[in-house]
Amino acid sequence: MEVKFKHTLRYDRKPSSRLALYGLLLVAALTLMLCVRTCSMPTLRVAERHPSGGDTLDVAIEYGPLSLYRYDDTLGGFSYDLLRQLASERGLHLKFHPVVALGDALSGLDEGLFDIVVGAMPMTERYRERYAFTAPVYIDRQVLVQLRDSAGKAPIGSQLDMAGHEVWVMAQSPVADRLHNLASEIGDTIYVVEDPAYGSEQLFIMTATGEIPSAVVNERIARVMAADYPQVDISTAVSFNQFQSWLCRKADSLLVNRLDTIMEAHRQTGGYRELSRRYFP
Structure with a gap:
């Protein structure tokens, strides 16, 4: 929690x-x-x-x-x-x-x-x-960026599955607040890494290349990036639509x-x- x-x-x-x-x-x-x-x-x-x-x-x-x-x-x-x-x-x-x-x-x-x-x-x-x-x-809204496994399936299929996982976000991003609330909602721990050096695009690439396990970025950005990285899954929404x-x-x-x-x-x-x-x- x-x-x-x-x-x-x-x-x-x-x-x-x-x-x-x-x-x-x-x-x-x-x-x-x-x-x-x-x-x-x-x-x-x-x-x-x-x-x-x-x-x-x-x-x-x-x-x-x-x-x-x-x-x-x-x-x-x-x-x-x-x-x-x-x-x-x-x-x-x-x-x-x-x-x-x-x-x-x-x-x-x-x-x-x-x-x-x-x-x-x-x-x-x-x-x-x-x-x-x-x-x-x-x-826009935030989505989870993760690599699909060898069978083409996303390891995390819902927000509940994020319990116990490490997720990277931009430092000082409101996304960290959302993950804090989500952890309370699901009653478990989400390990959040706030990266002070990189933006959404870099965090997406780091996930796509396997350097970090997952990241949360805005969906519109993720959709543009996913066109070049078919091994990445962005189907799990982390928030509702937001202004x-x-x-x-x-x-x-x-x-x-x-x-x-x-x-x-x-x-x-x-x-x-x-x-x-x-x-x-």
């Missing part, structure tokens, strides 16, 4: 080293591409992490299939493209800061380095006490209200509908 949190995360194993390097290279490449884009898009810039000041909003955006990713020589992602639309149509000045670990983004928000955190962030009561959420951007929003500091209520007003108007446009069909068919 408890959740045990393990905080000693980095094991001395070669796959971890490769993934760490992979994550750093991805962020470096994305940062460089965002810098190049400043030549043709003056409202979208990236620089060293310090408050921009003026009317520029610093946006910490999670690297992942729904937020920000690279395909060929182009940057994409539902949240990234949506923010670009808002910047273009509503005169917002944005500076993007790609991040892999959610903890880095939240720490930067707390320290005043960022104004907005964009990523796979469900609304939870504990986080509502700490941060201001924008109006919902989309709806996914962007985060701001509690003191920035005016910014939240401004974003909500802009988003409400933008939902009625053809650009938003086309974007939704592209990413959420």
Whole structure:
């Protein structure tokens, strides 16, 4: 009837080293591409992490299939493209800061380095006490990521089967709260490892390659990733559908209200509908 949190995360194993390097290279490449884009898009810039000041909003955006990713020589992602639309149509000045670990983004928000955190962030009561959420951007839920056995069957077939198993999540993610509640519901222990270095995509890959036993990530991200990893099962839901929003500091209520007003108007446009069909068919 408890959740045990393990905080000693980095094991001395070669796959971890490769993934760490992979994550750093991805962020470096994305940062460089965002810098190049400043030549043709003056409202979208990236620089060293310090408050921009003026009317520029610093946006910490999670690297992942729904937020920000690279395909060929182009940057994409539902949240990234949506923010670009808002910047273009509503005169917002944005500076993007790609991040892999959610903890880095939240720490930067707390320290005043960022104004907005964009990523796979469900609304939870504990986080509502700490941060201001924008109006919902989309709806998602969390699923368990695990390898199928030699017969093609998932070892964990339901939430009840998670008792006694080790599950990895992003450090400071609301998903840990959900697993705590789930452990109470099933009356048994779930061993939760909070990883401070990696995001949802990296945890999915670590599970797919057998480096960790399982992970919990958002379903929309898992479905995109599962197309390239047929050995992975994502059929076990860990939560109900939840609103996914962007985060701001509690003191920035005016910014939240401004974003909500802009988003409400933008939902009625053809650009938003086309974007939704592209990413959420």
